[in-house]
Amino acid sequence: TKLTLQMLPNSKIQSVNVTKFCLPTVNGTTGESPSLSVAERKALAEEWCGKARGRMDQVVVHVGAMSLRDSQDLARHAAQIGADGIAVIAPFFFKPKTADALRKFLQEVASAASALPFYYYQIPAITVPVMEVVEGIEQLIPSFRGVKFSGMDLMDLGQCVMHSQPQWSILYGVDEQLLAALAMGANGAVGSTFNYLGSHVNKLLSAFETGDLIQARALQVLPMRLLLVASFDVGVNKQLMMEVSGLHLGPPRLPLMPCPLERSEKILQKYRSLFP
Amino acid sequence: TKLTLQMLPNSKIQSVNVTKFCLPTVNGTTGESPSLSVAERKALAEEWCGKARGRMDQVVVHVGAMSLRDSQDLARHAAQIGADGIAVIAPFFFKPKTADALRKFLQEVASAASALPFYYYQIPAITVPVMEVVEGIEQLIPSFRGVKFSGMDLMDLGQCVMHSQPQWSILYGVDEQLLAALAMGANGAVGSTFNYLGSHVNKLLSAFETGDLIQARALQVLPMRLLLVASFDVGVNKQLMMEVSGLHLGPPRLPLMPCPLERSEKILQKYRSLFP
Amino acid sequence: TKLTLQMLPNSKIQSVNVTKFCLPTVNGTTGESPSLSVAERKALAEEWCGKARGRMDQVVVHVGAMSLRDSQDLARHAAQIGADGIAVIAPFFFKPKTADALRKFLQEVASAASALPFYYYQIPAITVPVMEVVEGIEQLIPSFRGVKFSGMDLMDLGQCVMHSQPQWSILYGVDEQLLAALAMGANGAVGSTFNYLGSHVNKLLSAFETGDLIQARALQVLPMRLLLVASFDVGVNKQLMMEVSGLHLGPPRLPLMPCPLERSEKILQKYRSLFP
């Protein structure tokens, strides 16, 4: 129930000076947070923050919810339990129709935990251009620290990079074309496949950092080939996470269905052959 | 914060024998239930069920939620407070990919309040054909009593009518083309415009019932003309509901934005000219 | 290689007074006209107009093309060979972005054969609302006589009916939900399934005309059930047309592929069981 998050220095573009690190985002998509009750999400966040203390650099808690009130409640809770940051997706039933409406919503959530670094998690279902959301947002949300960009419109991503402030992270979320986003200026990644491909992706990030595009491309091909067989699916992800971690994570909650045994066997076989 | 729901007898097709009536659905879209916390939704449902006792034939409570656990919690609560039925939309972040997954989800919610009549509220964002959801569902959910169909694919609606059981209601949810759905066999309607067009739509239903299509068509034209100006929007709906009811409903909650004054004035003017 | 076209009187709404008749549209979708060269289309139109003389009430030739120049050339040719009308779809690579651009395009085609009745064939790929195209179009195109409406937005259809002139036909093109469109005011139909379901659809039109909705609905169910198995596809249509007509029509032209034998056998079996 975690997302691994990687970032890389890209000092020439952004004067950021961080090292690669593992930053679990609790209660994200892979963690099935939309299927959890508020109480379940709080319990999970507490468990993570407690266990991570002293062992991990940071824990970011995703507090996005359909209800602004729930989102604010989760944000306050994250601050109380010592989380290192919060991340928020926009509501997706009543979707914000304009950047202005979305910025107001994010501002309301951020203000409930104004001491915590704040990340906007974009999902393609929200069609407001990300560049319009982030341009000048540091005026509205002083704790703003970056965006997870999960769309395919890399001109929009490029504009976010342009509007980016020194302390921001522009993190890409479509794992199978991460290299393209890095070229456009993204300086990190958040994605569900990183739960089992984390060290592989670290190699890709290192290759890119040292300017070895040929190697980076060769490394990018492997996750592609896995996804040709697996395609994104929380049930499939769980199977692979169990394989790699040895932990028993249980089946997904309805309306998600578990990955059928035959299919998961085929996927695991592909995984083992690609990442021996 | 209500949806009006109308039904009409269509005895030749379905052997249903009900009369037109007003059936408020609490915590639906118009009521902004996706933007409310579980506690707020419970409070609202209680208020409605209490006030309606003795004054309304029925109150149906919408208990759909992203989390199955929340949905079951709300269903149990609806039974405790004496609601007359429950309605459920499918989760829309993790969407059910197959009719089977969706039916299992609905079954889990229904079983938490198995004594209450159960309605499936379809929304177009859920692309599973409704006919596949409802065919034989009475085997899985004995309390199943019907569907709110909000799509444009009227062949799918026609198939639902074909699979319909005597005690079911097939209610249409695209107000501006209700007449088309009635012709295809729908025997009622649920929609947000009915909060201010209820008596008008009752006339349309009566005209259709008596076989006067010319009159029904003339009545259908008026809501169309309103929607050409207004287009569906919770903010707009609120303005019109306030106008008609005289109640102060307050602004919508973020990420929804209130209807700008100038626009709402124009819409109210149109409303008054069409429905004097 | 024809589309059958049916119309019904709907005098109360539109003061049209025609009788049901068979009006083949040459060079439509079913006739694979987009896959034909201009010379092939001319040859086909000539053949039809020659053979139809004295045996059919009317022959309408579809002259829509990507190139305005080709379209005008085909329109002039239709006039020369004695066609009774022309029909035009909008170009669909460079799509008209506004009703104004589309109306200008249609006007240019119509002016090349201004003596012939003119029909606009709408396809859903062209997203300009039909009501905006037809409102007042008789000022621009005096020969305008109607529209084939193939979309699912029946409010748009209803608005076309409202703007309709006495001599216009509003013909619906989604065969499996024709009854819905008739209720909204359409007064006829054009569709590819009518090539083999023509007499069945005539019964549906008659039932609707006499006000027997129960019967009309029962008749509408049969094409639905065929389409559940067959789904629209020119290759499938050809198989069914061959079955009914006994004519050998040959395989479709690439990029269309013939219907695989096993599938076509299954569809024919369904057809024979539904329409014995």
Added chain:
Amino acid sequence: TKLTLQMLPNSKIQSVNVTKFCLPTVNGTTGESPSLSVAERKALAEEWCGKARGRMDQVVVHVGAMSLRDSQDLARHAAQIGADGIAVIAPFFFKPKTADALRKFLQEVASAASALPFYYYQIPAITVPVMEVVEGIEQLIPSFRGVKFSGMDLMDLGQCVMHSQPQWSILYGVDEQLLAALAMGANGAVGSTFNYLGSHVNKLLSAFETGDLIQARALQVLPMRLLLVASFDVGVNKQLMMEVSGLHLGPPRLPLMPCPLERSEKILQKYRSLFP
């Protein structure tokens, strides 16, 4: 009426050894070929091939058409007039439903001019994955030399690169995110903005080639900023091409509309400020 096409060496990946060059593609989208008759397209191709002789390295003629027969006719003509290659988009009214159908169509066109290098021009309206089209296509089309990839799915592009043969070109067509595609392994570009941004894009290609991503990114930002104002549109493109070339190109043909003067003035001003 031309598309500029650029390629760059990417010897480590593909053992291609070309230098940057200008390769006009006649009768492409910018040239409004879908709006031209076959005769007009032939005249234009002849004019280009005649004028280019001795002055340009190559002229590629686009011969895609709705009708396979027209496409073959244009391909044969291209061979006769001494074109250096042909490019083909898939038909887009009847769209190929499978890679197999599309490959068969392309094969039929290629075989009409089997001595000419053949390029598949992908457009996003054709949803068959490009990787499925190109994998092993050299068996079916020995003259196959590459693909213009115009989609946003860069995993699909990455797979094309993987399946690419030494003599192929993988050319990207979404100008505003060209850098992303280069990182994924594309080795050139075809796009309508290159008609006025050609030398600028050559600088971007050079920067990428020498491994200077920082510079490449800075160069990529300028076309983005132009497109934020201009957005792709043949009418707009014509204005900019006239500005740069000094040639009078005339208005676009219906259903395209000319760019309104006020808008074109604003765009030209932006162009001049970005590319002084």
